[in-house]
Amino acid sequence: MELRRFRGLFESGAMSLSEIAKETGLNRRTVRKYLSSEGPVAPPRRAAPGHGRRRMVDEVAPLIDAMLRSEILIKGAVVHERLVAEYGFTGTYQRVKLYMQEARPRIAGDLGISPGELAGLHRRFEVVPGAQAQVDWGDEGQILAHVGIPKIYSFHMTLSYSRDPFCCFTTSQDLATFFDCHRQAFAHFGGVPMSIVYDRTKTVVRRHVAPGEAVPLHPEAVGFAGHYDFDIDVLAAYRPTGKGRVERQVLIVRDHVLAGRSFSSIEELDSAFNAWMPLRRAKTHGTHGEVIGHRAIRDHMALRPLPTTPYVVTQRHLRYVGKDCLVA
Structure with a gap:
C-alpha cells in the first residue's frame, strides 16, 4: 500500500x-x-513465497488484515465469504484460513492484544483411534405423526477419530431408551470407546452446577459406564464447540437420510440410515482427508471389547412412606 x-x-x-x-x-x-x-x-x-511466485491470497492480504484489525476474532469463513461476495475473490477458503493463522497473532501483537485475549478462538483437536466418541440427540419432529406417533428423536454416536457414525430413531429420550441406544451403538461399532463426550443432559448429570464445580453424575450413568469400561466426559458450561463432530452428524443425517422422504415406521427410519451408511463411509472426509470407512477400520480395531453380559438400566425413584404405610 x-x-x-x-x-x-x-x-x-x-x-x-x-x-x-x-x-x-x-x-x-x-x-x-x-x-x-x-x-x-x-x-x-510482502515477500512472495517460493521463487518469486505470488499467491492468490496475497492480492487480498491487505483486505484480510483490515478485517482482522477491525475484529481480531472474526471467523475465516466470514472473511472468505465477504471476499468472494464483495471483491470477487476466487481462491479457496483453505488459503484464507492458512493466511489468517499467520496473520492473526501478528496483527494481535500490533494491536497490543495478549495471547490470552485470543482464547475465544477454537483450535480443532484430533484423537487417537478408539479414544473417544461423542453423543447427541436430534429432534426430528412429527415425521411419523400421520401414523399416530407424535414425536420422533434421533440418537447419534460418532467416533471422533474416524467420524464413523451411528444413528437410531426413538419415541422417547428417557433414561432406559438413552442407554439402550448406547448398547445398539456399541454393537454397531463392535466395541466401546475409551471415553464418551456428553452435554449436560439430565440422563447423565444429576443437576446443573456453576462453572468450575464438579458435576454430579447420574448413578445409572456411572453404573453403565463402569460396566462397559468407558469414561464419562461432560462438557463444561458454555462450550458449544466441544462435540462438534456429532452435532454436525445430526445435520448430515437429517439432510441425507430424512429430507424429501416419507416413512411409516421407526423400522423404516433405521433401515434408511443403514442403507445410507456405505455411502457415508465411502466419502473422503474434509478434515482428516481420508476415506471414512478406511479410517473407521483402525478406529474399530482400537475399541475396547464388549462385556459378556449387557447392563440393564432401570429408573429408580425415592418416595416417602407414611406411618400408615401409604406410599407417596
Whole structure:
C-alpha cells in the first residue's frame, strides 16, 4: 500500500493518523512510521513465497488484515465469504484460513492484544483411534405423526477419530431408551470407546452446577459406564464447540437420510440410515482427508471389547412412606 499520496494530507492536517490507518487498513503505528519525515514513503511489500511466485491470497492480504484489525476474532469463513461476495475473490477458503493463522497473532501483537485475549478462538483437536466418541440427540419432529406417533428423536454416536457414525430413531429420550441406544451403538461399532463426550443432559448429570464445580453424575450413568469400561466426559458450561463432530452428524443425517422422504415406521427410519451408511463411509472426509470407512477400520480395531453380559438400566425413584404405610 503506497502512502505517498497521504503524506501531504497528513502534513497539512487534513487527515489524522487514525483516519489514514482506517483508509489503508494499516496499523496506526505503521502509518506514523512511514509518514514521518525520516521514514520511507511506503511499507515494504510482502515477500512472495517460493521463487518469486505470488499467491492468490496475497492480492487480498491487505483486505484480510483490515478485517482482522477491525475484529481480531472474526471467523475465516466470514472473511472468505465477504471476499468472494464483495471483491470477487476466487481462491479457496483453505488459503484464507492458512493466511489468517499467520496473520492473526501478528496483527494481535500490533494491536497490543495478549495471547490470552485470543482464547475465544477454537483450535480443532484430533484423537487417537478408539479414544473417544461423542453423543447427541436430534429432534426430528412429527415425521411419523400421520401414523399416530407424535414425536420422533434421533440418537447419534460418532467416533471422533474416524467420524464413523451411528444413528437410531426413538419415541422417547428417557433414561432406559438413552442407554439402550448406547448398547445398539456399541454393537454397531463392535466395541466401546475409551471415553464418551456428553452435554449436560439430565440422563447423565444429576443437576446443573456453576462453572468450575464438579458435576454430579447420574448413578445409572456411572453404573453403565463402569460396566462397559468407558469414561464419562461432560462438557463444561458454555462450550458449544466441544462435540462438534456429532452435532454436525445430526445435520448430515437429517439432510441425507430424512429430507424429501416419507416413512411409516421407526423400522423404516433405521433401515434408511443403514442403507445410507456405505455411502457415508465411502466419502473422503474434509478434515482428516481420508476415506471414512478406511479410517473407521483402525478406529474399530482400537475399541475396547464388549462385556459378556449387557447392563440393564432401570429408573429408580425415592418416595416417602407414611406411618400408615401409604406410599407417596
